[in-house]
Amino acid sequence: MPHNPAQPSSSTFVGMESLSEPPIQCASPPVQPDQPRLPPLNRPARADERSRWRWLRDRFAYDAISVFASAVVHTIVLITLAYFVWPEAETEPFQVIVAPIADNSAPDLLDPIDIIPDISAHDEAPNVLMDKPVEVQMPDAPNIPSPLAAPKAAPVNSRPADIAWEVPQSVLMIANDAPFGGGFEGRTQEERARLVSQRGGTPGSENAVELALVWLAEHQRQDGSWRLDHQKGSCNARCGNKGSTATSTGATALGLLPFLGAGYTHKQGKYQKVVEEGLYYLTGRMIETRHGGDLQEGTMYAHGLATIAICEAYAMTGDPELKTYAQKAIDFIVHAQHPRGGWRYLPGTPGDTTVTGWQVMALKSARLAKLYVPSHTTEMAKEYLNKVQDAGGAFYGYQVSGKDPAPTAVGLLLRMYLGWRQSDELLGRGSLFLSNRGPSKTDMYFNYYATQVLAHRGGTAWRIWNDDMRDYLVDAQARSGHEAGSWFFTDRHGSFGGRLYTTSISAMILEVYYRHMPLYGEEAVEDEF
Numbered sequence: 001m002p003h004n005p006a007q008p009s010s011s012t013f014v015g016m017e018s019l020s021e022p023p024i025q026c027a028s029p030p031v032q033p034d035q036p037r038l039p040p041l042n043r044p045a046r047a048d049e050r051s052r053w054r055w056l057r058d059r060f061a062y063d064a065i066s067v068f069a070s071a072v073v074h075t076i077v078l079i080t081l082a083y084f085v086w087p088e089a090e091t092e093p094f095q096v097i098v099a100p101i102a103d104n105s106a107p108d109l110l111d112p113i114d115i116i117p118d119i120s121a122h123d124e125a126p127n128v129l130m131d132k133p134v135e136v137q138m139p140d141a142p143n144i145p146s147p148l149a150a151p152k153a154a155p156v157n158s159r160p161a162d163i164a165w166e167v168p169q170s171v172l173m174i175a176n177d178a179p180f181g182g183g184f185e186g187r188t189q190e191e192r193a194r195l196v197s198q199r200g201g202t203p204g205s206e207n208a209v210e211l212a213l214v215w216l217a218e219h220q221r222q223d224g225s226w227r228l229d230h231q232k233g234s235c236n237a238r239c240g241n242k243g244s245t246a247t248s249t250g251a252t253a254l255g256l257l258p259f260l261g262a263g264y265t266h267k268q269g270k271y272q273k274v275v276e277e278g279l280y281y282l283t284g285r286m287i288e289t290r291h292g293g294d295l296q297e298g299t300m301y302a303h304g305l306a307t308i309a310i311c312e313a314y315a316m317t318g319d320p321e322l323k324t325y326a327q328k329a330i331d332f333i334v335h336a337q338h339p340r341g342g343w344r345y346l347p348g349t350p351g352d353t354t355v356t357g358w359q360v361m362a363l364k365s366a367r368l369a370k371l372y373v374p375s376h377t378t379e380m381a382k383e384y385l386n387k388v389q390d391a392g393g394a395f396y397g398y399q400v401s402g403k404d405p406a407p408t409a410v411g412l413l414l415r416m417y418l419g420w421r422q423s424d425e426l427l428g429r430g431s432l433f434l435s436n437r438g439p440s441k442t443d444m445y446f447n448y449y450a451t452q453v454l455a456h457r458g459g460t461a462w463r464i465w466n467d468d469m470r471d472y473l474v475d476a477q478a479r480s481g482h483e484a485g486s487w488f489f490t491d492r493h494g495s496f497g498g499r500l501y502t503t504s505i506s507a508m509i510l511e512v513y514y515r516h517m518p519l520y521g522e523e524a525v526e527d528e529f
């Protein structure tokens with residue numbers, strides 16, 4: 001498999017901003033040729049491999065020292081405390097279970113982007129006091145076990161599981177409507193067919209998805225990438241409406257995600273080679289930093305999209321070759337978070353709702369893949385949403401409190417994934433705002449998020465929305481010439497992202513029935529109980 005990852009023609013990525021905010025040109029440093037890159041998928045270069053192992057070994061040593069020091073200090077403290085509080089009449093010898101516990105007391109004097117991850121400071125460290133049962137919090141958005149999920153044992157980069165997302169499914173079913181789904185189990189051909197008929201898809205919508213995949217496959221570059229300027233290569237400008245923004249990682253993720261969403265991976269299905277080449281390109285573009293694997297090529301938009309693609313591919317196949325890349329991309333997101341919880345174009349800068357949306361969805365994909373995501377990262381994301389919400393959380397703004405359509409759709413979807421219940425009154429108010437607007441004729445970015453919000457919430461509002469959205473997209477798909485199978489709508493996002501972006505996000509809207517399992521309710525529970 002040839003691999004010649006070309007440098008992007010530019011490192012500016014401005015696509016897909018909120019409608020409420022003017023596009024922001026993010027000047028970004030050009031990718032330096034001597035920046036360390038991870039070896040591409042299936043192509044471990046010996047020198048790079050040694051470098052990677054040294055990096056992992058150094059980090060492990062750092063973490064091990066932290067764990068050991070924490071354990072020693074806390075053991076001494078506990079023994080001292082036990083000496084004072086243990087009843088003298090007690091004759092049975094007591095045991096102290098020694099375990100590292102979180103040390104959250106250290107003042108945070110560093111910029112978050114400069115902090116090396118401390119895996120000893122894990123939120124769910126064992127309770128060290130005797131044999132009291134560990135108190136397990138209800139999860140933010142736990143997932144049901146996936147038959148496609150990655151194997152638990154992993155030789156590289158293994159980290160402690162996050163207990164908050166590991167609560168048994170039976171516990172979650174107890175008379176509540178808390179979220180528990182959202183996984184990738186619907187992405188098998190059998191489940192896909194069942195969910196399409198059950199959740200409102202049609203043979204026409206499925207045909208549109210398959211036609212879109214054909215178009216996407218035909219517009220993949222020889223190096224495995226996609227570009228928002230889709231006209232080079234075999235297209236030879238036979239399709240119009242190329243994008244104006246350059247990002248090879250973001251565009252390649254947009255190319256890959258509809259395949260993964262429909263159940264096609266590099267291990268199964270008729271698009272194995274397409275997906276493999278795309279993943280190969282993406283992983284080859286990862287730049288190794290001490291904060292994780294950087295796929296930005298300019299902005300966190302592209303990094304978030306690329307991370308979702310790698311995490312989904314890993315979660316769906318369990319391919320151990322992808323695990324390190326997925327974890328390192330997630331680590332980069334963790335470190336790029338602003339202290340007030342959001343993400344924006346550049347790491348560590350105050351957040352906006354749309355960039356934050358992609359990062360939180362990447363974190364969710366990572367949790368589904370059993371990768372390590374610190375709980376404080378998702379907790380801080382909630383803090384960000386609190387900052388930009390309006391009317392108590394029914395509506396959301398772009399960077400400040402507001403009631404903007406696309407940010408509200410993003411904000412509500414994140415609220416669902418972060419733990420809001422299906423019956424939440426604020427979720428109901430916000431959903432009504434979205435459904436009353438109806439699907440946009442041109443803004444697929446708004447439609448993409450609003451469709452997911454309303455699909456997860458269900459009910460009559462969803463059925464009305466879905467009938468309009470689905471049939472509009474099926475009718476609007478190009479049916480002739482080289483453009484057949486693609487979409488383009490004239491709006492700000494379309495002009496930045498072009499036909500590739502529009503086709504990708506439109507296909508994912510039509511994959512809503514199975515791309516993520518329902519977050520709530522009977523639909524997902526029926527088959528399990």
Ligand SMILES: [Zn+2]
Nearest residue numbers: 235238239482
């Ligand atoms: Zn074309």
